[in-house]
Amino acid sequence: xxxxxxGFDRTALELRMYSREKEAVFFSFLFPILLLSLFSxxxxxQFDDPGGMTAGQYFLPGMVAAGxxxxxFQTMALSVAxxxxxxxxxxxxxxxxxxxxxxxxxxxxxxxxSVTQMVLLLVVARLAFGVELPTSPxxxxxxxxxxxxxxxxxxxxxxxxxxxSTARSIGAVVIGPxxxxxxxxxxxxxxxxxPGWLQQVAAVFPLKWIAQGMRSVFFxxxxxxxxxxxxxxxxxxxxxxxxxxxxxxVLCTRTFRxxxxxxx
Amino acid sequence: xxxxxxVRGLTKTYGDHRAVDGLDLDVHHGEVFALxxxxxxxxTTTVEILEGFRGRDGGEVAVLGTDPQGAPRGWRDRIGIxxxxxxxxxxxxxxxxxxxxxxxxxxxRDVDEVVEATGLxxxxxxxxxxxxxxxKRRLDVALGIVGGPELLFLDEPTTGFDPQxxxxxxxxxxxxxxxxxxxxxxxxxxxxxxxxxxRVGVIAxxxxxxxxxxxxxxxxxxxxxxxxxxxxxxxxxxxxxxPTAEVARLAARFGGEVxxxxxxxxxxxxxxxxxxxxxxxxxxxxxxA
Numbered sequence: 147x148x149x150x151x152x153g154f155d156r157t158a159l160e161l162r163m164y165s166r167e168k169e170a171v172f173f174s175f176l177f178p179i180l181l182l183s184l185f186s187x188x189x190x191x192q193f194d195d196p197g198g199m200t201a202g203q204y205f206l207p208g209m210v211a212a213g214x215x216x217x218x219f220q221t222m223a224l225s226v227a228x229x230x231x232x233x234x235x236x237x238x239x240x241x242x243x244x245x246x247x248x249x250x251x252x253x254x255x256x257x258x259x260s261v262t263q264m265v266l267l268l269v270v271a272r273l274a275f276g277v278e279l280p281t282s283p284x285x286x287x288x289x290x291x292x293x294x295x296x297x298x299x300x301x302x303x304x305x306x307x308x309x310x311s312t313a314r315s316i317g318a319v320v321i322g323p324x325x326x327x328x329x330x331x332x333x334x335x336x337x338x339x340x341p342g343w344l345q346q347v348a349a350v351f352p353l354k355w356i357a358q359g360m361r362s363v364f365f366x367x368x369x370x371x372x373x374x375x376x377x378x379x380x381x382x383x384x385x386x387x388x389x390x391x392x393x394x395x396v397l398c399t400r401t402f403r404x405x406x407x408x409x410x
Numbered sequence: 411x412x413x414x415x416x417v418r419g420l421t422k423t424y425g426d427h428r429a430v431d432g433l434d435l436d437v438h439h440g441e442v443f444a445l446x447x448x449x450x451x452x453x454t455t456t457v458e459i460l461e462g463f464r465g466r467d468g469g470e471v472a473v474l475g476t477d478p479q480g481a482p483r484g485w486r487d488r489i490g491i492x493x494x495x496x497x498x499x500x501x502x503x504x505x506x507x508x509x510x511x512x513x514x515x516x517x518x519r520d521v522d523e524v525v526e527a528t529g530l531x532x533x534x535x536x537x538x539x540x541x542x543x544x545x546k547r548r549l550d551v552a553l554g555i556v557g558g559p560e561l562l563f564l565d566e567p568t569t570g571f572d573p574q575x576x577x578x579x580x581x582x583x584x585x586x587x588x589x590x591x592x593x594x595x596x597x598x599x600x601x602x603x604x605x606x607x608x609r610v611g612v613i614a615x616x617x618x619x620x621x622x623x624x625x626x627x628x629x630x631x632x633x634x635x636x637x638x639x640x641x642x643x644x645x646x647x648x649x650x651x652x653p654t655a656e657v658a659r660l661a662a663r664f665g666g667e668v669x670x671x672x673x674x675x676x677x678x679x680x681x682x683x684x685x686x687x688x689x690x691x692x693x694x695x696x697x698x699a
Contacts, residue, residue, distance in 0.1 A: 152513060159502070159510050166501040232497025240461065240493065241557065242486040243514040405463070 149244045156251025161258055164221075174216040175259060178209040179267050181334070185209075186275045199366070202275030206267075207360035208333035213267055214296040215324070215353055217260040222252060222304025223320045231313035235404045245404075249305075256301050264293065277364075285363045288380055292359030295387035299352050302394035309401045332357045338372040345374055352390040359383045412475055414439045414561050414592040415460060420469035422455050422616075429455045431616035433469070439560075442583070442593040444607035444624075446600070446682060448690050452616035453596045454565065460594070461491050461563055474561055487516050490559030492550050492567060500539035504530050504549050507538065508556050515557035528552040528582060544575040548582070555586065562586065564595045568602060580605050600679040612682060614689035628681040640670040 164170050186202040193201040229235050238248055271277040280286060311319040328334055330344045331354040340348065348354040361369065362378035370378050415437035422430040430452045437443040447453045458464040459471060462478035462485075471477055476485045499507050504525065512518035525534050528548040533541055541549065547567065554562055564583070568576045576599075583606055587593055597603055603610050604624045612620045612627070620628050637656045638647035650656050653673050660668045676684070 155510055155513055159506065162506065163501040229498050233493060234498030236463070237493055237498070237553070239463075240486065240491040241511060241514040242483045242516075244483060 149247050152243055152247035153250025153254065156247050157254025157258070160251045160255035164255055164259060170221065174221050175263055177216060178213040178263070179270055182206060182209040182267065182271060183274065200275065200277065202271055202277045203364065204336065206271050206277055207364045208357055209267060210264065210360045211353060211357035212328055212333045213263050214260065214293060214356055215300050217263055218256050218297045218300025219304040219307070220320055220324055221256065221259070222301050223307040224316055226305050226308035227311060227316035228313040230308065230403065230406060239404050253301065256297055260297055280363055288359060289363045291384055292356055292387065295384060295391055296352065296356040299387055299391035299394050302391065302398040306394060306398040306401050309403060327351055327353050337361070349374070352387055355383045355386045413437060414474060415594065416472045418470040420456065420459065420471060421467045422459060423467050428616055433613070433617055435611060435618060437592065437594055439592055440590050441608040442587045442595060442606050444603035444610045445594065445596045445613055446603055446610055447613035448686050451614045453613055456613070457563060457565055457594070457596055487557065488560045490554040490557055490562045492554035492562065492564045494565050500537065502538055503535050504538060504552065505534045507549070508552055511553050512556045517558050519556055519558045521556065524552050524556045527585065529578065543570055544572070547571065548579070551582065559591065561592045561594070564593060566596055566598060568599065600682055604678050612685050614686045619685050624678055627678060628685050630675055630678070630681050633676065636674045638670065638672045639668045
């Protein structure tokens with residue numbers, strides 16, 4: 147079989163394993179949808195200005211951003227570290243499978259799980275919480291660009307990050323910092339309520355830019371004034387995300403190891 | 411005909427420690443070769459070098475005529491590796507794992523046939539997480555042979571097996587050998603080597619100490635034997651290089667049947683332990699303060 151066919155085969159296998167892993171399904175796939183539902187219900191009374199934003203609308207961009215990093219970065223970092231430790235990578239390497247097929251399988255997994263998640267998230271936001279989705283093609287173009295760059299960056303950075311730890315501690319090493327990052331990047335709490343100096347810290351990492359890009363898609367234009375620069379900075383957002391994606395790719399190809407430390 | 415595995419002067423050093431120290435080894439096509447040795451003898455390092463998982467510091471290595479270091483993908487198409495543990499497959503079924511592995515090879519074996527040969531038919535659609543240790547090990551073998559390899563590496567395949575599972579496993583391996591698969595086996599179990607191997611190599615301190623058929627290893631066939639008998643109710647025994655003459659002498663003395671007569675050659679285990687004795691430092695037990 148050629149590499150592409152094996153890549154599709156790996157994708158099917160990855161999806162099968164992902165869907166059977168309850169933790170993955172809950173903490174990366176369903177989590178943003180559950181949180182959006184929860185936040186929309188809990189905070190509904192604080193968003194009761196007639197004509198103002200609803201809680202669902204307010205939290206949607208953050209949940210979209212969380213979905214992007216959870217299905218790409220978190221899934222990759224956890225799965226690759228585990229597979230390096232439990233011998234999966236060694237086993238695959240003992241076969242004539244081209245290594246590219248393994249990565250194609252991972253890319254396929256991220257693509258299918260994140261697109262499905264995003265569709266579900268938007269459907270839930272629209273139907274259950276009445277969030278008005280944008281109608282202009284420009285906004286959807288920005289959405290697509292931020293979504294794609296976010297996923298590519300998250301995937302390669304996740305693979306690179308997996309080398310930092312072993313399977314036993316990778317959960318803590320990934321989920322801890324991710325949680326902090328989500329809080330300071332305006333995912334779970336409004337960006338405008340994050341203190342300035344923490345906003346500066348968050349601005350170093352891609353999640354803040356994904357969230358900002360998604361706010362520019364789903365928020366009314368008037369909200370742009372609450373951003374750090376007082377505008378959506380769409381060009382800058384795409385540039386930062388592209389830089390992270392390229393940097394992540396270089397890092398990932400430089401640091402990737404098939405086996406645990408100490409072996410070839 | 412070239413050897414399936416040819417090793418000359420192989421060395422591998424970790425820091426100051428020479429894990430493999432000038433090892434020479436030939437494994438012929440179609441034979442089952444067992445590599446024996448105490449822990450730390452360099453067995454696993456050697457096998458991992460042969461499998462292409464580890465680099466070497468010196469010497470020549472050819473596995474199916476190819477240097478495993480930097481071997482092309484096509485080379486992996488012809489070898490099978492049974493790893494010490496199969497992790498990461500818990501969420502799949504044996505059928506799914508075997509199918510996806512088989513697809514990587516250009517001439518794979520039929521999955522159903524491999525399932526049957528490894529005795530996994532009943533569990534073929536069950537989650538691997540729920541398989542017993544022995545079943546998982548048989549799955550490891552199934553994964554190693556599903557690509558239809560010419561050469562199979564088996565690293566300590568039956569560790570943790572119950573006696574029946576080991577017998578079944580040995581039958582499986584013998585079946586593969588009869589089909590012409592060359593097999594390199596490492597094991598701690600002497601009876602396993604005796605049952606399966608055409609030839610046995612004993613390795614200690616990174617070099618080959620002895621190499622022979624299991625029956626002849628270390629001069630077992632011709633070395634001294636122990637003759638035991640009973641003389642007026644008292645057990646007697648004698649170690650001699652000429653047991654036949656001793657038995658004849660005893661027969662003459664007793665004028666017929668010698669009570670409780672046995673003649674024993676050293677077991678493979680005795681021979682093996684004798685061979686490696688100079689290389690094994692006895693672990694000193696620490697006395698708690």
